Amino acid sequence: MTEPLRLSKRMSELGLCSRREADEWIARGWVRVDGKVVSELGTKILPTQKITIERQAAAEQSKRVTILINKPVGYVSGQAEDGYKPAVALVKPEARWKEDKTPTQFHPTQLRSLVPAGRLDIDSVGLLVLTQDGRIAKQLIGEDTSIEKEYLVRVQYTKPGRLPDADLQRLNHGLTLDGRKLLPAKVSWQNDDQLRFILREGKKRQIRRMCDIVGLKVLGLKRVRIGRVKLGDLPAGQWRYLREDESF
Structure with missing residues (x-):
């Protein structure tokens, strides 16, 4: 047996809208399950049931910027x-x-x-x-989400010499923050004092904390791309x- 789940959660899973929007549409009577209008918040459905939305919901969504x-x-x-x-x-x-x-x-x-x-x-x-x-x-x-975010990061090495290749490799794969292993990143030198970071996650102050672990001080951080x-x-x-x- 497949467990029933909240209609708003299922709508979000299907990429129809956010949960907040789903609740709004349900309350307005804009959502049908197997052809019948469902207007009660918290309603649970089976994943096999068919969800359709009224034209008003699609029209309102298209106006969102x-x-x-x-x-x-x-x-x-x-x-x-x-x-x-x-x-x-x-x-x-x-x-x-x-x-x-x-x-x-x-x-x-x-x-x-x-x-x-x-x-x-x-x-x-x-x-x-x-x-x-x-x-x-x-x-x-x-x-x-698996959407990449790309950053250009100006850094200064706080130890003598230059950042060892082994530490650059650790930035790419092998660091832990808050007790959890980070997803693999793509980190490479752009020039003598600038790194390019491509991440698929976004923990709080992640790049600054990653740099700090290997002895790099961040002097400037600019996000230049999100996905495409x-x-x-x-x-x-x-x-x-x-x-x-x-x-x-």
């Missing part, structure tokens, strides 16, 4: 904290990149439920994704919409 920001130093990714501004404060018409060719018009309602899909700490810069679309948030920060989406020429402090032909 995803915004790419080149975050400067001094902004936090999420909620405002300790007097620092959140990155969403940069999303205003005058800061929109003039090269943004998407036809989407800016409207203040786009700031509602606009959440960071992955974080950049206050001292780091580069590509930050803010989205209203639960599917994209799940894709980028869900437990089973690149930062490109987007200027610092400016933003653009994710294009329809782009996907992570």
